[in-house]
Amino acid sequence: MLRALKGGIANYLAFLVKPAPPVLSPYRAPLAPHRALVRKTLFLAVCAFAGIFYGFVFTVFPPFLVIILSIPILVLMLVVIWSLPDQKTGPTKLLTRLLFFLLIVTVLWPNYLAIALPGMPWISVRRVVGAMVGIVLLLCLSVSSDFRGRLKEALTATPFLYYGMIGFAIIQFATLFWSDPPFSSFFLVLDHQFVWTAAFFASVWVFQQPGRVRLYAALMVGMTMFLGLMAIAEYRNQAILWASHIPSFLRVGDEAVERMLTANFRDGRYRITTTFGMSLTFSEFLAMVSPFVLHRAMNAKHVFGIAFWVIADITLLVLTYMTTARLGVVGWIAAHCFYLMVWTFRRWRQNPSDLFAVALVVALPAAGAMVLIAMTSVDAVSKRTIGGGSTGLSDTGRKEQFRMAPPVIARNPLGYSSGKGGPALGYRTPGGQLTVDSYVLTAVLDYGVIGFIIFYGAMISMIFGLSKVTLEEDGSDPDIHLALAVAGSLVAFLAAKLVLSQEDNHTLYFVLLGMACAILARHRQAMAGRAIAPPSAA
Numbered sequence: 001m002l003r004a005l006k007g008g009i010a011n012y013l014a015f016l017v018k019p020a021p022p023v024l025s026p027y028r029a030p031l032a033p034h035r036a037l038v039r040k041t042l043f044l045a046v047c048a049f050a051g052i053f054y055g056f057v058f059t060v061f062p063p064f065l066v067i068i069l070s071i072p073i074l075v076l077m078l079v080v081i082w083s084l085p086d087q088k089t090g091p092t093k094l095l096t097r098l099l100f101f102l103l104i105v106t107v108l109w110p111n112y113l114a115i116a117l118p119g120m121p122w123i124s125v126r127r128v129v130g131a132m133v134g135i136v137l138l139l140c141l142s143v144s145s146d147f148r149g150r151l152k153e154a155l156t157a158t159p160f161l162y163y164g165m166i167g168f169a170i171i172q173f174a175t176l177f178w179s180d181p182p183f184s185s186f187f188l189v190l191d192h193q194f195v196w197t198a199a200f201f202a203s204v205w206v207f208q209q210p211g212r213v214r215l216y217a218a219l220m221v222g223m224t225m226f227l228g229l230m231a232i233a234e235y236r237n238q239a240i241l242w243a244s245h246i247p248s249f250l251r252v253g254d255e256a257v258e259r260m261l262t263a264n265f266r267d268g269r270y271r272i273t274t275t276f277g278m279s280l281t282f283s284e285f286l287a288m289v290s291p292f293v294l295h296r297a298m299n300a301k302h303v304f305g306i307a308f309w310v311i312a313d314i315t316l317l318v319l320t321y322m323t324t325a326r327l328g329v330v331g332w333i334a335a336h337c338f339y340l341m342v343w344t345f346r347r348w349r350q351n352p353s354d355l356f357a358v359a360l361v362v363a364l365p366a367a368g369a370m371v372l373i374a375m376t377s378v379d380a381v382s383k384r385t386i387g388g389g390s391t392g393l394s395d396t397g398r399k400e401q402f403r404m405a406p407p408v409i410a411r412n413p414l415g416y417s418s419g420k421g422g423p424a425l426g427y428r429t430p431g432g433q434l435t436v437d438s439y440v441l442t443a444v445l446d447y448g449v450i451g452f453i454i455f456y457g458a459m460i461s462m463i464f465g466l467s468k469v470t471l472e473e474d475g476s477d478p479d480i481h482l483a484l485a486v487a488g489s490l491v492a493f494l495a496a497k498l499v500l501s502q503e504d505n506h507t508l509y510f511v512l513l514g515m516a517c518a519i520l521a522r523h524r525q526a527m528a529g530r531a532i533a534p535p536s537a538a
Contacts, residue, residue, distance in 0.1 A: 070186075081138045090140035090147050092205065096212070098136055099202045099511070100219065102129045102195070106507045107223045107285070110242075110275045112257045113250045122252060126507070130194035137202050147205070154204050154521035160461055161517055164454040169197045171451045172418060179417030188418045196510045203514025208522060213479035213486075213515060217292045224289045224316070227282075231272040231319055238270050239263045266324045273323075281504040283328025284496040286320045288508060291335045291488030298343060299481075327499050331492035338463075339488040346471050398437040398499065401427050405441050414448040421445025439497040459494055459509075462516040463487045469523045477526060483519050486512055 105125050114124035140147045155162040172189045179185050207213050234241055243261045251257075260278060264271045271279040293316060297309035320328035408425055416424045422436045424445055429435055436442050444452040466487035473480045493509055 074190075078138070081135075081142050084139070084142045086145055087143045088146065090142075090144035091136055092140055092144075092147065095133070095136045095140055095202055096206050096209070098129065098133045099199065099206050100215070102126070102133055102199060102507065103216070103219060103511065104223070105129050106195075106505075107220075107227070108275055110277070111504065112252060112254075112260055112277060113246065114252055115249060126195060127191055130191070130198065130507070133202055134194040134198035137198050140205075150208070151201065151205050154208055154518055157521040157524050158461070158465065158517050161458050161513065164458050165197065165200055165513075168447070168451060168454045169193060171415065171447050171454075175415045175417035175420075175447065178412070178414070179420050180423075185418045185420060192418060195507045199507055200510040200514040203511045204517045204521075207479075207515045207518035210479065213482050213519065216511075216515065217295070217482055217485065220289050221292055221296070221312075224286065224293075225312075227274045228315060228319055230274050231282075231322065234272050234274060235270055235322060240273060269322075269324060271322075271324050272319070277504055278502065279323040280325045280327060280500055281502050283320050283323040283325035284331065284493070284500060284505050285508070286316050286323075287328045287331030287335060287492035287496060288489045288505065290316050290332050290492065291339050291485040292482075294336060294339055294488070295482065295485035298339075327496045331495040334495040335488040335492040338491045339484055342467050342470055342484055342487070349471065394437060397427070397429065397435070401425060401437060401441055405445070409444055409449070412448070415444075415446055415451055418446050436501045438499055439501050439503075442501045456494075458513060459490055462513060463490050463494070465520050466490075466516055469519060472527070473523060477522065480519055480523050480526065483516075483523070486516055486519065490516070 109125050111124050111126050112122075114122035114127075141151075172192060176183050176186055176189060207216070230241070240261055240263070243263075246261075260273070264273070264279060273279045273282050276282040276285065290313060293309055293313045297306055297313060300306040300309055317329070317332055320332055404425055404427060412424070415421075421442050422434050422445075425436060425441065427435060436445070440452075440456075443455045447455070466483040469480060469483040470487070473483065475481050489512055490509075493505070493512070
């Protein structure tokens, strides 16, 4: 046995000193065995050292260094994805399913039900699914030239949105260098790239496919109906239904989460929240969904269908009232006024002799004036829209924040980084809670003046772009026909963001931006096809 062992060692040593075999040009000669062994040994030694070093740093040092050391791992992952061979198609079906799953998780799963590890961000379902969307999107971009070409073609339909989204992502990463302390918002910025930026680019691709925009509208309306039933049960319970039944591994020991789980009342009435972190964000969501319900009512073919969707729309307003959040009511009114005005103008433009359209053209401004008069003169309406009464403290605080903001913005017009605008502003409620009560302030403080212009400019440009599509499209494509409902949803979001700083619904907003880009691209293709079609085909 000893002789066999010696013989094996001798043969292996002879193999190592054996020179590399000669090859003909232009082929490359393989490494000699001993050189290959040295390289493998060095590679394994470096991996072992890196593992020991990372384990030591993660155990001993503060989370700040952990954030920095995670960057090489992410870069290595990106290099691996980039080096994958090109294929005819990428995993686009998986991307579509993951995007819709992200929408379901965003609406139906409370984001505060997560796993919290010391020094690390919450491991929530939304973040996990968002990361999967981002990774699959990168895979599609890496392996499929067809995916890249079609995505770029759609994005070029809206250059401001295309370059604005890239610029907004760059701004988020750039502000990490001068945040206090530097890179302290890294995980938050990374999270935004998955559930915001990746969701946008994935949406541009997904909603180019026929039927996907209608699927989004049906999904949002269906989930809202489910949440409506949940809201009724919660209102009867006078507390969040699962507040005392959360498993220990999903309960985050955080003061903010405890406030979310605590029953909230205003003027003696319970404020419903369902799966959202607070009643304000649930109210914002209801306002964003209402244009899709209104669209169903305006396009129903039968009386029973019209009655059903009108009742559903009014039910949304009732649910919004149950949140006792003014921003939802204002968003609902703004979205409906916008939708009805554009719809009326389109109908009158297509048929100037339509008496119903002419009557609406006259009646809508009068109705709008009456609403404004009621908002300013009727006490009950004013308190539920403009403010007053128990909401006076919130209004006073917001005015004080806008007064404090200009010198803070002037000190750093480039932005303080994600989540750092509140500490930079330094406004606290009488209870000592640090807060910012308008995303106008949050955007300009976190991402600077340029980031503010991109965020709100993208929103406003898409509202005008979709309105133009509505006036031009002929109703032959049911997805493009939803352009006005998408624009109305953006109007509701814009109204809410004037007085709300929370980012719970921002994933839906970036998906809507991607959807708007896809609709504009599809409309441009349809218009181009209509222009070159022969008269008989047209």
